[in-house]
Amino acid sequence: VKEDGTIVEAPCDGLVTDEERAAIDRVLKYENLGRRYNPDKSDAVKNCFNEYVSQEDIKAYFEVWAQMFKKDPECYISALINNYYGYFYPSARDAWVYSTARSAEIMAKPDNLKYFDFHPVDSKVVRWCDHLINLYRVAVQRIPFISLTMSSATYVWIMIAVVVYLLRRHSWRGLAIWVPLLGVLAVCLIGPCNGSTYMRYLYPVIACMPFAIGATITRSDLLWS
Template sequence: MAVLIVFWLPYYIVFWPGFQHTDLPTQMLQFFHIRTRFQGRVVTDGINIFYSNDHPFLQTMLVGWAIKLGFGVHNINFGYAVYSFIQMILFIVAFSSILATLYHFKVSVFILKISLCLYAIVPVFPLYALLIGGDSFFSVFYLFYMVGILWIFYTKGDILKNNKFIIAMIIEIILMSTSKNQGVYVAAAVFVLCLIYFKRYRIRISVCMLIPILLFQFVYCGSFFKIARVGTTGKQEALSVCFQQTARYIKYHGDEVTSQEKEAINKVLNYDVIGKRYDPNLSDPVKRTFKLEATGEDLKNYFVVWLQMGLKHPGEYIQSFIANTYGYYTISFGNHKGVYFKPEIMDFYIGKRDWVKKDKHIVELLRKIQVNIPEKRKIIREKGVQIIKVIQKIPIFNCFFNPGTLTWLMVMGFFVLWTKRKYNSMLAFLPVFLIFGVCLLSPKNNNLRYIYPLCCMIPAMLAAAFGEKNTDLMD
C-alpha cells in the first residue's frame, strides 16, 4: 500500500481533483431531479422517476453527495477531490489485498514484486483510480470480490467455515452488483460453478452467494427502486448483438425480407431506419430504435424471425458479431478509447446535446457543478496529459491500454495455469474471463473502460500463473 501511495500520489496532485466520465452530467441531472435522456429518449421525468439505473444509482448518489459537500465549502473542486481520493485509496487497498492473498498462498515474492511494480508505474491504474465513472466504481468492488474468490478456491472451500468471511462475501456481492448490472451476472455464474465444485459446502455457498443475488434482485431492484423512484435498464441493453445482426441483414439483404418478417421486426425495432443506421462498431444507433411498448410476444416473434434470417445468411451474423467485438481480441496499440482527460466535461456535454442547450436552467446547473481548474494548474495538467500520451506508446506499458492485448495476456495466463495443472487457480480466475464475455455483448467495440476490471487482474493473474505455489499447503 505504501508503494502504491508513493507512486500514485503525484497523479493525484497533477490531475487534482480527478477526471470525470462523460456519463457524469446525466447522473448529476438525475441527482437534482431534472429530466434526462438516454439512448435518444427520456428516461427520467423528474416527477415519477428520478433516476435511471443505466448508470449505477449508488454511484450517482455518492457523487451527488460529494458535490453537495463542495457546495457546502463553496468549492466544487473539493467535493470531486474527496471522492477521487477515497476511490484511489480503495483501489490501493484492493490491489494490495490481491497481492497479499497470492503471497499468502505461496506465489513467488519476486513475481509479486514485478506485479506490484506494474500496478505502481503503469499509468492506466492511477488514471482509472481517479476517474469518477461507473466503470471505476465497479472495478473497485470487483477487485474485493476477487479477493474472496481467490480465498475460496485456494483453500478448496475451507474458508467458508468462517462465518465472518461469509458475511463479508454477502456484503461484497451486493456492492459489486449495485455498482454495475454486470456484477450480478458474474456473481450468478460463479455461484453455479462453486455449487458444483464444492459439493460439501453447498449450503454455505448458497448463503454467501445466492442470498446477496436474491437481495439485489428482489429487494434492491424491486422494492427499493420503487421507493427511491429508480427506473430499471431497458430490455434492449442485453440485446445489442441480435439487433446489430438484424440491422446488418436488412442493410445487405433487405430485398429478401418478407412482409411477415418486416412486421415482426417493426414491432420491436424501427424497421425503416435500422438498416441505414447500422454502424459495424457501435450498436447504439440501432438500439435507440427499440420500442418500449414491445410485448413479450413481440420479442418472441422477433427472435423467430431473427433465427430464420440467421439460417439464411449465417455469414452476415458472424460478420456483424466480429465487427462489433474485434477490438477486444485484436492487438491495436493505437487505441485510445477509454482514457478520459477532459476537465470541462459539463461544457462538452452541453455542446453535444441540443435539448440541453435549449434549457437555460439545465445549462446553469451543469456549469455550476463543472470542475474549475485555475490557469496555472491547467498548464501542469496539460503537461501531465502529454507525458501520459508518450508513456502509452512505451512497450509493456502500452499493453495495458489495449483491450485486445489484455485479452491475450489473460489467455496466456490461463494457458500457463493449465500446463502447470493449477486447476484451482484456473477456476479462481474464471470471473476474469466472464468480464471478457460481457465485453463481447457490449454495445461499443474496443473500449478500455468495459474491459478495465480484466485489466486490473492481469498482473495478479500472471503472477499466479508464473509464480511458484505449493498447492499442497493451504493455510
C-alpha cells in the first residue's frame, strides 16, 4: 500500500512460479494476496487460511516459503520489520482508536455479529464517563513525554532494561517475576499485529509492570548488595 493509498500487487509476485503459486494457494488463497497484505495487521491474510489443508500441503507451503526467502530476502526482512517495529520504536502512529462509536462500528460487522453482541449501557452516567475517557485519551497523546505511555515500545524497553539488570546481578528469583511478562511479549511478536497498531495485546505487561517493578525494587539484596 503506497502513501497515497494506492494498492499494488506484492513486489515478489513476478518471482513466483506456477508450482509455487499453486502451493501457496492451497494454504492461503493466492488470489489478491498482495492486495490483502497489510504490514501492520495480517488478519486479511491469515483469515484466508484453509483450515482443511493437508499436512503435505503445509509442508509444500513452507518449502516454497524457504525458496522465496532465498530469491528475495530483502522482501522478507522488510515485512518482518514492518510487522514488529512498533514494539521497539515509539511511533507517532501510536493511538487509541477504540472510541465507543468506533467499537459499535466494528461490532456491527457481520463477521463479529456471528459471535458477539456487546452494547454499552444507555445512561447519562455511562455517556459522561465515555466522554471524559475520550478527552483523556486525546490529551495524553498530545502531551510531550507523557505521550510515551501510549507507546508499546516504552514498556518493552523498560522490561528489557530491568531484565538485563537482573541478569547482570544474577538475581534468578527476581528474574522469575518477569518471565510471564516476557512470555506475553513473545506471543505478541508471533501475533498478527504491529505494536503501533494494537497496543491492547501488550495490556497484561502494562498492567502488571508497576507491581513487577515494585517487587524487584523491594528485594533488599538488589538494592544494597
